Amino acid sequence: MLSGSPKVLIMYASYGEGHYQASKALEASFHRSGITDVELLDLMAEAHPLLNEMTKFVYMQSFKTMPLLYGWVYNATKDLQPDTSLLSVLNSLGMRKLEQAISSIEPDLIIHTFPQLAMPKLLKKTGLKLPLINIVTDFDLHGRWVHPGVDRYYVATEELMQDLVRRGIPAERVLVSGIPLKPDFGRSPNMATEQLCRLDPSRRTILIMAGAFGVMQGIRDICETLLAKDNYQVIAVCGRNKELHRKLDQELGQHPHFHLFGYISEIAQLMQLSHCIVTKPGGITLSEALVSRLPIFVYRPVPGQELNNALYLESKGIAHIANDPSTLIRQIDGLLLNEERLAHVYGEIDLVRRPEAAKTIVSDIIEQWFTPASSLAGSTSISLL
Structure with missing residues (x-):
């Protein structure tokens, strides 16, 4: 020393x-x-x-x-x-x-x-x-x-x-x-807010990082389409985008299977309670998802390091890339409703996560x-x- x-x-x-x-x-x-x-x-x-x-x-x-x-x-x-x-x-x-x-x-x-x-x-x-x-x-x-x-x-x-x-x-x-x-990733979930205690254990939970670099195009339609199905519930995180939070709360806030957050530090707990994530492909967020063993759906990645990040994980069979809401919904259905494919993705995640x-x-x-x-x-x- x-x-x-x-x-x-x-x-x-x-x-x-x-x-x-x-x-x-x-x-x-x-x-x-x-x-x-x-x-x-x-x-x-x-x-x-x-x-x-x-x-x-x-x-x-x-x-x-x-x-x-x-x-x-x-x-x-x-x-x-x-x-x-x-x-x-x-x-x-x-x-x-x-x-x-x-x-x-x-x-x-x-x-x-x-x-x-x-x-x-x-x-x-x-x-x-x-x-x-x-x-x-x-x-x-x-x-x-x-x-x-x-x-x-x-x-x-x-x-x-x-x-x-x-x-x-x-x-x-x-x-x-x-x-x-941060050390809270990879630990067992310990956040027990009233909102998350209402999660339906019979439904797949989809975490949407909605506030990443502004308003995700089509985010309301994505949430509404997912919520119309019988087997999903949605957690949407708007970060510091107060206008997006206001709009989503106004339009979807009363839905029993929609859980809305603004800026929240307990992202690790939200990931651990979810079955997949929809996000922009920043290196940190992708690593957090991998450590949390979350299949990744990348929505409208920006060319450059984001798209290259997404393409790498897509090549490993871990991430799916979509540029429009209908493709994204189809990809989510194709994975979360197929246990065999889901098990394969978990196996691929375990080879990459650190x-x-x-x-x-x-x-x-x-x-x-x-x-x-x-x-x-x-x-x-x-x-x-």
Whole structure:
């Protein structure tokens, strides 16, 4: 162990909540392992707040209004090398703020849950020696994650590991760990609200993440069609979309088999009480569904990492992709009403799910860097003075 308590800096970005959730899951796992000096840093928000808000706005709007353009840009830049001009510029953002943070926090190790890789350039500039770790939070690999200065990668699948090796990263630097989730995923459900106590045990429960990146097109029709059947009940989560919550409550709130939520932190419990999920295919949400052993129905995925995530899980027989309500309903019926197919999907999920990802990552980090036998132990103390 390093002298004193090791200090860990986790860098994330607030483009959606997934990167922050992964960071908090790691923080909790470090704390359970006895490493309590953990700092979280949203580098872009701290270094360039106006630029951060502008890029977040553009990012969200591109999902809603220009999905094909977003997907084209994502796929066109997917195989960029780290020394290209574009990535060099992107990886320079926040350098000064990062240097100040390193000087103030004096971390022993840096973790990225978002590919904002200013650290390799800062290390080269200052001569510091700090282990750098990337935790890829999707089932698809973009070139922004890949840099020769990163010491270790934690990824969701064997295919991602092979992709990193294909891009020149030594296999010994990559561990297939899964994507880190909060510790309440994988546990037995313990939420007993009056609303959920009214769930009918004779019906299949369909969880719809309705508020993901705005209003899901056709969501009311989807809910109404499912509720018209004798064998389904619906849990709809609107997140922070208050207008969608109001509309669904007004139109379907009195239905005895419709359970509506706004923003709720107990997503793990809702997943554990459901038989399938309808969602956008963000890496964190998909991992949560897999750990909860939920068959996945992806509705209108945006081209780019979302569609690529969905296509990967579709190739494994775990996810179904639909772009219109009628196709989605047909897919749900085809799976939930067929016990043999359902059992097959559960088997495929069990081959992919990794419920102990956060624990696996933290244990490996401790073994690699925070024990006496670690090759880099004792070389991570730093100073910018």
